[in-house]
Amino acid sequence: MIKLQNISFDHCIKCTICNVYCPVARVSLFPGPKQSGPDTERFRIKSPELVDSTLKLCSNCKRCEIACPSNVKIADIIQEAKWKYLKRRWFRPRDLILSRTDLMGKFATLFNSIVNFFTRRSIVKFFLYLFIGIPYQKTLPEYENGTFEKHFYKNYPDQNKFPDHVVFFHGCFVNYNNHKLGRDLVKVLNSLNVGVNLVKEKCCGVPLIANGYINKAKKNAQYNINSLSEIHEKSNFKIVSTSSSCTYALKNEYSNLLNLDNSAISNEIEYITKFIYDRFESGNIFKMKPVPLRAAYHSPCHLERLGGVIYTIDLLKRIPGLDLVILHSECCGIAGTYGFKKEYYKLSQDIGKDLFRSIETANPEIVITDCETCALQIEMNTQFKVLHPVNILAMAVKE
Ligand code: SF4
Ligand code: SF4
Structure with missing residues (x-):
């Protein structure tokens, strides 16, 4: 079966808008979505030897796809090329730990106080950095007691x-x-x-x-x-x-x-x-009480790609007392597990700098975002607590 993203490179009209929107190309030598996606896909199909290893820098944030007027599946093309053509070590303990979330979660929620105690310690973070390549600067997510x-x-x-x-x-x-x-x-x-x-x-x-x-x-x-x-x-x-x-x-x-x-x-x-x-x-609205807070809202890249940001903003604007500052659309840099890798740590921090600065300038009491890893990245890089829109809606429910 021919997959849409396999032929969508042919729809590229070379406008280069995707390059402007790519947060990785902005701060690194990554040649950008146009070149790494549709431009070189033609060559990769002919010969895998023509693969450029800078492909691995793409964080799969999908901002290029949001910008593309021709609906080229740029991030999907790059993602597939990474799997097909880039060589990986067979045993990658760090990547296994970061990607087996069910296994890690089931274990850690059984012994959450011990796990949280150790993952907060600098010495443990140092060993995680040394032996498996998780940046020691990162705050690791805490686990709950049970699921x-x-x-x-x-x-x-x-x-x-x-x-x-x-x-x-x-x-x-x-x-x-x-x-x-x-x-x-x-x-x-x-x-x-x-x-x-x-x-x-x-x-x-x-x-x-x-x-x-x-x-x-x-x-x-x-x-x-x-x-x-x-x-x-x-x-x-x-x-x-x-x-x-x-x-x-x-x-x-x-x-x-x-x-x-x-x-x-x-x-x-x-x-x-x-x-x-x-x-x-449709008229099914719960009674609301005021939530007197000044909040800055950050829209996550994947929600922008889904076209869902408008609904979150609309709901937040309906909450009485909430003083909402909508931040300029920026990638926070963490991109799931990308920012938890030593080799991408600096890149991830450089990408997020503009967002962190705009949050500090807005000077809110809290930050709101829909994405769990954006929340981790913002809490690590600013002094503000981050909540999900559902947390704010729950605060507004008048019992
Ligand atoms: S997915 Fe993100 S990092 Fe990758 S090419 Fe597109 S905009 Fe750049
Ligand atoms: S935005 Fe789309 S059409 Fe324009 S250069 Fe990038 S891939 Fe091609």
């Missing part, structure tokens, strides 16, 4: 009482690192008379894709497609996610990059703010 799934089944047995329902694809971040976001999602949806259901799920595959573990990414993706299709067929429930990157993968990357058939679910998956926006537009 969100367990917490949900224990604390929310009453979801059947609601007239409407959704399936919540919670993703690894809510399951292992941030239960509060999951609890706030239940609070907000229940306030809209929508009950929350969970199904069996695995990591969406984004870190596996980024680290080149394609067979494992395909297995996870197929598992999620089967599980979500089954419940959707039985119940017709919509599927929502609080992660912009998980949503993008489930909707687009499963078919575009992994070549799997996700047609049964791709139109049923919605990023959470789009789902809530549609409820609000």
Whole structure:
């Protein structure tokens, strides 16, 4: 089967707009999306020897695809070329740790106090840097006690009482690192008379894709497609996610990059703010109380690629008392696991500098963003706490 991104390079009209939008090309010797994507794909198809190793610098942020007027699947072309042509070591402990989020999460949530104690220690960070190449400057994400799934089944047995329902694809971040976001999602949806259901799920595959573990990414993706299709067929429930990157993968990357058939679910998956926006537009709005905070909003690249930023901003603007500053669209630089690699650390910091500066200039009390890794990057590089839009909506719910 001919894949769309395999021929989309032919649609390039050489306008070079993608180069202007590429955050990596702005701060490094990366030749830019036009050259690394459509321009050299023609040569790579003829001879893999013509591959330029600077391909590996692409962070898969997808900003080039947002800018492209010809819908060239630039980031997907580059991503596939990396898998096909760049040589990798067989055993890569750092990449295994960063990409096996379910395995790490299940283990770490069993012993979370011990794991959190050690990952905060400078000496542990130094050894992680020395032996596996995780930058010692990075703050590592903290783990919760147990999984969100367990917490949900224990604390929310009453979801059947609601007239409407959704399936919540919670993703690894809510399951292992941030239960509060999951609890706030239940609070907000229940306030809209929508009950929350969970199904069996695995990591969406984004870190596996980024680290080149394609067979494992395909297995996870197929598992999620089967599980979500089954419940959707039985119940017709919509599927929502609080992660912009998980949503993008489930909707687009499963078919575009992994070549799997996700047609049964791709139109049923919605990023959470789009789902809530549609409820609000149909008149189903919960009573709100003021949230008197000055907040700066950062739009994540993958949510921009999904076209979902407008719904988040609309919802935040409806919250009384919230003084919202919308930041200029910039990449934060972390790009999932990219910023957690020693070789890309400086690049990732250089990319994020403009965003960090604009946050400091806005001088908010909090920062809001939809992406879990953007939140980590901003908290590491500014003095502000970062919350998800769902956390803010939950604060606005008048009980
Ligand atoms: S995905 Fe991001 S880093 Fe890669 S070429 Fe496109 S804009 Fe540049
Ligand atoms: S933005 Fe699209 S059409 Fe323009 S140069 Fe880049 S890939 Fe080609």
